Amino acid sequence: LNPGKIEFLHGTTTLAFKFQHGVIVAVDSRATAGSYIASQTVKKVIEINPYLLGTMAGGAADCSFWERLLARQCRVYELRNKERISVAAASKLLANMVYQYKGMGLSMGTMVCGWDKTGPGLYYVDSEGNRVCGDLFAVGSGSMYAYGIVDSGLKQKDLTVEEACDLGRRAIYQATYRDAYSGGQVNLYHVHSEGWTRVSQSDVLMLHQQYQAEKA
Amino acid sequence: MFKLSDKILLLCVGEAGDTVQFAEYIQKNIQLYKMRNGYELSPKAAANFTRKNLADYLRSRTPYHVNLLLAGFDETDGPGLYYMDHLSALAKAPFAAHGYGAYLTLSILDRYYRPDLTRDEAVDLLKKCIEELNKRFILNLPSFSVRLIDKEGIHDLEKLMPVGAK
Numbered sequence: 001l002n003p004g005k006i007e008f009l010h011g012t013t014t015l016a017f018k019f020q021h022g023v024i025v026a027v028d029s030r031a032t033a034g035s036y037i038a039s040q041t042v043k044k045v046i047e048i049n050p051y052l053l054g055t056m057a058g059g060a061a062d063c064s065f066w067e068r069l070l071a072r073q074c075r076v077y078e079l080r081n082k083e084r085i086s087v088a089a090a091s092k093l094l095a096n097m098v099y100q101y102k103g104m105g106l107s108m109g110t111m112v113c114g115w116d117k118t119g120p121g122l123y124y125v126d127s128e129g130n131r132v133c134g135d136l137f138a139v140g141s142g143s144m145y146a147y148g149i150v151d152s153g154l155k156q157k158d159l160t161v162e163e164a165c166d167l168g169r170r171a172i173y174q175a176t177y178r179d180a181y182s183g184g185q186v187n188l189y190h191v192h193s194e195g196w197t198r199v200s201q202s203d204v205l206m207l208h209q210q211y212q213a214e215k216a
Numbered sequence: 217m218f219k220l221s222d223k224i225l226l227l228c229v230g231e232a233g234d235t236v237q238f239a240e241y242i243q244k245n246i247q248l249y250k251m252r253n254g255y256e257l258s259p260k261a262a263a264n265f266t267r268k269n270l271a272d273y274l275r276s277r278t279p280y281h282v283n284l285l286l287a288g289f290d291e292t293d294g295p296g297l298y299y300m301d302h303l304s305a306l307a308k309a310p311f312a313a314h315g316y317g318a319y320l321t322l323s324i325l326d327r328y329y330r331p332d333l334t335r336d337e338a339v340d341l342l343k344k345c346i347e348e349l350n351k352r353f354i355l356n357l358p359s360f361s362v363r364l365i366d367k368e369g370i371h372d373l374e375k376l377m378p379v380g381a382k
Contacts, residue, residue: 099233129233 011181013142013172014044014055016111016122017150018135019164022192023113023120025053026168028142028176028204029184031060040184049074051195052090052114057139058107058127066108070094087114087121088133095131102129109139113191120191142175142182149174161190165199173211176204217361220246221256222369223289226266229314230282230302238280242266259288263298263306271304283314289365320352321345335364343376350378 014027027044030037044056046067052074056063073093077085085093091112098106106127114121124130124137136154138146149171153159159167165188172186186207188199218226218239224246228239245265250256257265263286273279284300299305299312311325324345333341339362346360362373 095233096237099237102233126232129231129237131233131236 011142011179012044012057012140013138013146013175013179013182014057014111014140015136015138015143015146015150015168015171016055016113017137017154017164017168018120018122019154019159021159021161021164022115022190023122024164024168025055025111025113025189025191025196026172027055027187028140028172028182029187030176030182032181035180037183042184043187045187045189046071047196048090048112048114051084051116051191052087052112053189053191053196054094055111055113055139057109062106062108062127063110066094066098066106067110069097073097084116086116086118087112087123088116090114091121091123091125091131095125095129098125098127099129102127111137111139113189113196115191115193115195138171138175140182142172142179145175145178146171165190169200169202169207170211173204173207177208217363218243219370220262220286220288221250223256223365223367224259224262225287225363225365225370227285227287227314228282229284231280234280234282238270238282239284242269258290258293259286259296259298260290260293260308262286262288263296263300263308267300267304267306270300270302274304285312285314287365289367289369291367295365317349317353320348324348339373343378346376346378 011032012028016023016025025045029040029042029044031039031042046054046056046064048054048067048071054067070090070093074085074090094112098108108127110125112123112125122134124132124134136150150167153167169186169188176182183204186202186204190197190199218228220226220243226239226242228235246257246262266284266286270280281302283302286298289295297309297312299307299309310331311329313321328341342362349357358377360376362376364371364373
């Protein structure tokens with residue numbers, strides 16, 4: 001990698017999972033440049049349109065630029081076809097866009113989350129050219145810690161919306177606890193048939209106090 | 217696994233992104249040929265077409281780093297399996313494998329393969345290979361999807377999900 005090139009956001013924890021009532025998207029908000037914390041208030045969920053969300057991991061500029069471009073392409077699709085774009089198509093557009101730049105140093109690991117006529121949709125797309133559909137993804141340096149919480153929490157069948165939100169929030173919190181490069185606040189979104197809703201923004205340190213108190 | 221036509225399947229592994237992009241490119245071109253000419257390419261022709269594309273891109277600035285297996289059934293020639301690698305080699309073979317798993321499975325196929333295997337015997341041979349992978353391969357591969365191609369076309373067989381190693 002070139003010296004002097006500032007790499008933001010490789011340290012991050014983002015996650016998204018499908019459940020009975022849609023998709024939960026939870027992210028942290030810390031941006032690091034090496035071991036320096038550049039910001040604790042980064043918005044890592046990009047609102048592509050009222051029913052599609054994209055998460056941000058890797059290079060901040062790469063993520064926000066390409067997802068903004070994706071938003072434009074999605075709007076063009078809507079105008080041309082007089083219907084909303086599907087999550088599969090939107091993620092394919094993004095994957096094809098970044099494939100052209102493969103090997104040129106783009107750094108982007110994103111999850112495209114939405115609800116279309118086939119139900120809840122969740123795709124992982126990255127700058128290497130990967131595009132996979134799935135029920136659960138966690139991306140970033142804190143992803144392993146997040147997987148631990150969500151995997152064990154999803155074992156119980158049929159979560160309510162509130163339980164699912166709590167699970168997502170807890171998973172990001174646990175990741176920020178163990179991963180030095182994740183922290184700040186947990187931003188939580190819920191995607192349902194009417195679109196997405198911003199559920200909550202919780203400071204990780206406040207969550208820590210809350211969970212400690214609950215343990216007692 | 218990519219369905220190139222009613223009787224041809226393309227298995228594509230390798231570099232992230234390249235796999236899907238190259239396989240879908242080939243898939244659409246095979247379908248385009250059918251639309252333009254009214255008939256489908258034979259497995260042999262499709263394999264050579266694929267190889268040629270791989271070869272053309274090999275010495276360009278954007279080679280496709282993919283390994284392929286093309287399987288198909290021809291009305292006149294019968295079943296055919298074609299092995300292609302990222303350097304654009306092409307070989308017709310009775311059985312083939314790509315990846316680290318090949319080191320473990322090729323010898324089993326060498327030992328037990330016969331050209332006159334029945335369908336059940338063939339599936340058993342596949343199971344033998346997967347059992348070996350379960351035992352000796354470093355990565356845990358929990359499930360394999362299996363497809364069969366015959367004169368009727370492509371059929372989905374039961375997923376193979378071997379449990380635990382001895």
